[in-house]
Amino acid sequence: MIQTLKQWLTGYTEDTKPKDEDRLHALKKGPIPRHVAVIMDGNGRWAKKRGLPRIAGHREGMKTVREIVRAADDLGIQSLTLYSFSTENWKRPKEEVEYLMKLPEEFLKTDLEDLKRRNVRVKMLGQEEDLPPHTQRAMRTFQEETKENTGLTLNLALNYGSRTEIVMALKRIIEDVETGKMDKDEVDEQTVDRYLYTAGQPDPDLIIRTSGEIRISNFMLWQLAYSELWFTEVAWPDFNRELFYQAIMDYQQRSRRYGAV
Template identity: 45%
Template sequence: MNAKDQSSDLAGEAADKRGPLPEHIAIIMDGNGRWAQARGMPRIEGHRRGVDTVRMVSETCTELGIGALTLYCLSSENWKRPQEELDFLMELLQQYLVEERPLIMKQNLRLQVIGRRDRLPEKVIAEIDETIRVSADNTGTKLVLAIDYGGRDELTRAAKLLCEDVQAGKLSIDQISEQSINDRLYTSRLPDVDLMIRTGGELRVSNFLLWQLSYAELWVTETCWPEFSRIEFERAMESFQNRDRRFGGLSVGQ
């Protein structure tokens, strides 16, 4: 019996007594390098194996009708890593965009990329833009890749855009609001994150979607990304469904 057969029926009868599935899931895909080193392999092999997990997670989100899936692929701080590893990550990203493009289309995924573009190789940018172009009319899950992304950098960028609009007379200081800030984020067309998953066991958000995670439910597993299974992914969603999300208020009856 495979993992898909063993998985819980999140969208079926078993879910009737639970809350709704998350609309937007964000994942910190951690532990690739550690997983590989623990097995006597180079760190880059962990990144290679992690692509299979990306495929599984996106397929599962498609099947369950999840609105958006955001994956933390490369942080703005990751440029501190060895150049050999960074070069491999760029090659792997380019390869993923080319080889997975038919599957992205088959799954009806809409690709979106958030983060800086100016430090990415031109060949990677070209494949990003092509995959965004061909998937633009798809109507399924939004697959959002956070590449050269940092939450503080995103907020700084939004602040600069607000200042420019105030200076240009397009906006008054009194008109600055949570909504006006949100409108200037990379994720302005996405709902806030409902569920944030982190693999690899670390208990931090690592400068990821700082604004968007304000009321997200957090779920952390010791499992490293290359071994993260569909069963465990669905357990995270089931945990979300069983939580009482009060958003600062009280539960019904309290």
């Protein structure tokens, strides 16, 4: 089945291309990652290669977001985390940052109803207080409108930095120890998990990074301890459902031993 699926994904012609439901059925026969996290890289380079402004790459990248959210939901993945804007991205040109801060509003207008129909719950991972008011409003609306949904959890990592997340978690743990809410001897890995943005969600089984960079870039450093990593040269605007399927298929062929022989 895996070989057949690989042929479907990499060697078909338009005449032999299988139906999407057939590919989904084949993938679902293997282990499906509970949580997939994506470092969406390459929007700016995609635009530059075409002589376009960087914001054109971000606009095109939003189409990919829509496609991959639907693909993850169709596969029955529990959580999908998209690295949307890092704490370091504030260093980018002002015009680009302002455009990126408008994207949640655009996504809200175009996709909220579809996400609700799909039973998707939206959560934000990151420091909300540093975002512009209009971005905060959009994210709060997303979360409020979908909070009762029980399907795919879509985490938008916005103004997110993993080191900051860990430091904030440690500060809260220290505060709770000092105020007597817990004893310091009770602090273990599970305790730290509960104080992270991703509390209550499984750690990522698979992390995908697009556009050829082979690094983590301050993303989910605690959570990725045993994640499988998958890299592609394809820029995010050109990433699609079939490449997502390829990443899942490759994940299914790996042996996850968690330190065991």
